[in-house]
Amino acid sequence: MEHQRDVRLLPKAHLHLHFTGAMRPATLHELAAKHGLHLPEALVSETPPQLRATDERGWFRFQRLYDTARSVLRDEEDIRRLVHEVAEDELADGSRWLEIQVDPTSYAPRLGGLTPTLELILDAVAEAEAATGVGIRVLVAANRMKHPLDARTLARLAVRFADRGVIGFGLSNDERRGLARDFDRAFAIAREGGLLAAPHGGELAGPSSVRDCLDDLGAGRVGHGVRAAEDPRLMARLAAEGVVCEVCPASNVALGVYERPEDVPLRRLFEAGVRIALGADDPLLFGSRLAAQYRLARERLGFSDEELAELARHSLRGARMPEERRGRLLAEVDAWLASGPLPAPAGEPDRGVGAGVR
Structure with missing residues (x-):
């Protein structure tokens, strides 16, 4: 019996994590035990927490769980373990390039x-x-809930490390709060320093x-951006300007956007x-990693393997990677498509869209 091509074997870049x-x-769980920290039931359960962030209370609950999870990262060993495991998980999902987003402010006190925090990361x-062989770069992200002056400090820090692996500057947290233009100076600093601007919206x-x-x-990229679909003229502009939207389907559903x-x-x-560029956003809370986003596109949205390959190309073209590497990976996407459907590999089956999609 023939099976569809395994999306874990499709070379891709992960731009929203x-x-x-x-x-x-x-x-x-292990780091919480190591540091003697109590986790709420929502983070102990084997199933992802029920989250709906379309109202202020729901977003507050999501943010509180995220902050609790962040509190277990308390020393150098924890940081190195997380990054190494993330790289292993990316490799297993066929991600050959990762651009991970971090606000070092959250970890700096410890x-x-x-x-020193950014240097350690x-x-x-x-x-x-x-x-692992997975290419990894970092976006430094400011928090929309904090003062714009804090964002400027982070932008200057990010530019200082542009030759050490920082490739972009982001703006995260609830985009319903505050105005983007309040952070325009921070983003100007980042862009003038050669960094990609990649705010959430x-x-x-x-x-x-x-x-x-x-x-x-x-x-140059927009974190999420999925609701641009409500405005045909905006979609036309995004297409004409080549702006990449980092769409995260599982989190869109888990947070109640759809x-x-x-x-x-x-x-x-x-x-x-x-x-x-399909992204997993926060797999810890949403229950599905990158390959599951491609399975969702295939199984629930009717994307063919040819279209999945084109999504992978979008991600590779939107990444801040060396051109030689990009060309090689694009050729490997073509090879994946040319290989034809294969029997399911031994071991873990190519399952559905993941527990995080409800």
Whole structure:
């Protein structure tokens, strides 16, 4: 019996993954025990927590769980373990290049300050890359809930490490809070320093938040951006300007942005010519990693293998990787497609879309 091509063998880049949210559940539990920390039931359960962030209370619950998970990362060994395990998980999912997002402010008090924290993360990244072969780079992210001056500090720090593995600058947290233009100076600092601007927008807030990312922050990529599908003129602009939207279907459903996987307007964006890089966002809380996003596109949204290959190409073209490496990986995507459907590999089956999609 023939099976569809294994999406884990499809070479791809992962451009939307948060640092703490990339942790394995087992690692979360072991580090909590190591440091004598209590975890709430929602983080102990074998199933992902029920999350709906479309109202303020729901977002607060999501953020509280994320902050609790972040609190288990308390020393150098924890950071190195997380980064190494993330690289292993990326390799297993066919991700050949990862751009992981981190706000070092959150870890700095326990790790000696902002600069030592970022230095440690980048050192761990270099070790994990050497061990696994997965290319890894870092986006430094500011928090929309904090003062814009804090964002400027982070932008200057990110630029200082542009030759050590930092490739971009982001803006995370609830895009319904505050104005993008309040952070325009921080993003100007980052862009002038040669970094990619990649703020969040267009998930919990509508198309106007995507437009603000473009107009006020000079975004070359938009974290999420999925709700641009509600505005045909905005989709046309994204396509014409080649702006990549880092769409994370499982988290869109888990957070209540869309009721069902079938409601995620991935095909509408795709057929409008918008470049899309599928991402897992926070697998720790949403229950599914990168390959599951491709399975969702196939099984719930009707994407053919040819279309999945094109999504992988979008991700590779949107990555900040050396051109020689990009060309090699694009050729490997073509080879995956040319190989024809194969029997399911031994071991773990190529399952459905993952527990995080509800």
